Amino acid sequence: MQNVLVIGFNTRNIVCSANRAGYTVCSIDAFRDFDLQECAHASSLLECKTVKELHQLDPSRIKDQMDAFGLEFDALVPGSGLEMLDHRSFSCPVLASPPDALQKASNKIYLSKRLAALGIPHPQCYSPEELDTVEYPVMVKPATGGGGIFNRVARSKQELLSILEEFSRLDPELTEKTVVIQDFLEGIPSSVSLLSTKNEALSLAVNEQLIGIPWLSRLPFAYCGNITPFKTGHAAEMEAIAEELALEFKLLGSNGVDFLVTEKGPVVIEINPRFQGSLDTVEKAMNINLFEAHSGCFRGKLPEKPGAKCFAARGILYSDRELFIDRKLMDFILKEKGADIPLHGAVVEPEGPLTSLFSCTPTREEAILSLENGAKRIKTFIEKLNKKDDGTPESC
Template sequence: MNDPERGNMQNILVIGFDTRNIVCSASRAGYTVCSIDAFCDFDLRECAYASSFLECKTIQELHRLKTSRIKAQMAEFGLEFDALVPGSGLEMLDHKDFSCSVLASSPDAMQKASDKLYLSKKLEALGIPHPRCYSPEELDAVEYPVMIKPISGGGGVFNRIARSKQELLAILEELHGLNPELKEETVVIQEFLEGIPSSVSLLSTKNEALSVAVNEQLIGIPWLSRLPFVYCGNITPFRNEQAEEMEALAEELMLEFRLLGSNGVDFLASKKGPVVLEINPRFQGSLDTVEMAMNINLFEAHAGCFRGELPEKPKAKGFAARGVIYSDRELFIDQKLMELILREKGADVPSQGTVIEPDGPLTSLFARTSTREEAVLSLEKGANRIRAFIENHTKTEGA
């Protein structure tokens, strides 16, 4: 296995469902980066040395992806890789299958941290506040309302609220219809709590954990998506009196679950204090805003964790916000629409000729300002410009 010292590590492969933010961070840090990614967005290809398509469009297909297929794609790049970094959807890759270093926590640690039911039991044992989780055998004991979500992953796309047993059973049937892998055993039924969605971004070695930033999460924002619980971006930093307590709890969990590198913990800032929702044992969607607001390169810091190194705790410089716009229709990306998106100077820019599914992510917008309010206003104006263009463009084409 190659020594993960920075001097000996140059060629990196990032593989995952959506890897743009990791690839661009590694590229800015001076690495030669290749990517296997489901979208291969325009800006990912601009950052990467080379990229190829992850030929999986659903979670079911990801679960069936064979190591031999990944190795064949790696060979096509014509580089000898020093390290592999798994992104979203491929956290559970078996490190033993690859001859290069894998800059990630062990698959066992990732599996436990990702499993919301296992996490619930662990949090109970540690005395850390969290929503109560019900197993499929406890349906008669459920106190409503409850949130139904996949046991791991999902980005909020499949999250639903049930206010009665009848609604709960109907939702379980609906989710199974949308994704055959979603059934009673693979979803979590969780007490529904009110609060401000937030997260802590961390770096950790075997012995230490450092909270880099606390982020406000944008969930189900109507001017960004029609889906009520989907991840729509975030604002860094989150100025809240519970932030320090969140940092301390998140650091405790990193060491408890033996997670390495860049990871995140999702919270609710509730009236009763911080409540842990889930752990994301991988690079998070907040990577862009954390880097912008905290003036840190997270990929370089992540790689350092595997050498036992943590950076100094960074200080926020203003506010950085990311807004993910979801399409409200099937959308063909022609030259005019792509040019408009490029003018907004965002990220996740779909390539010309791409077709975006209804409720699929279209692009990300960014704002860097001195106040939170200015950041949100900037995102909203950008989203409105794109929506108005699509509306007029569609009418013109249909005329």
């Protein structure tokens, strides 16, 4: 296998991992960031902006884009948003879990019932027919994707109905049937990144999730990155649960299980049957190439369990305004040596992801401080640019 196509809403981390592993990799991606294009042999734009458009994407459009690259692809790897691609539509192998396994793992109501049958702690999920039985507070969120941007907490039926109305205004596709309503629990957001073949599963790392970090995003539940490893006395239990679920749902390759570590112990929130946002920090902390490990799973091979070499952190900085990326801003972001570098001429929407910052340090505290300082530098630079643009004198 040499020529690989990665397709998804945001594929930068997968593409760059494949490039480091020595593959000739092309990408179909909605952002086409600067560093994605640096890693990819070639890339083209995924012209889908909504969940509905992603789900209705005609495979023939993908085939046309594949043909335009001028390569014979040995494998296709779906990323976020394109997990449900019909494998039968492509002549090359699709390195992902079988479609029926993906559908079951992604169905939050089905997952809730399976977790109950397996005796694994989880928040109860309510179907649209069960709204009168809801016990508040509950978390309301899109059934797929979103990065936490749409997540809301309802503390009464009136608030729940108001949130559903708000969702329908923001996106007509967000209805009672396309959102998840589940018990709201307090705890530390976390995840387990793992690999699985048809017969075995291996947990690689337990990650702390950075959710709604004020100096990275104004949104209370926005996914703001990860720290790997997450030091917790529940790590072994979480890894065992993740491995059990990977085999139970017949998942293949790189997958993740999201947890909430509560006072009573770890609670499974959801399964991510695909490469996760923690790919960067897992690779940096555990000194492993996840794309190579992922492809090995389809040959029935798992790597040795790695050990953590540092605390690797990724912080996703969101923009608090509509932001035009001029050359000065792009060059300044490049100096931070992060990732997801927006192209000169791009426009970042308010509350949209601007860039990712990284650190790899001996302690968690140093990793957080490094991210915070990087975010502060970028925000300060943006403020200075805005003052120059509107003619406001810069303060000393």
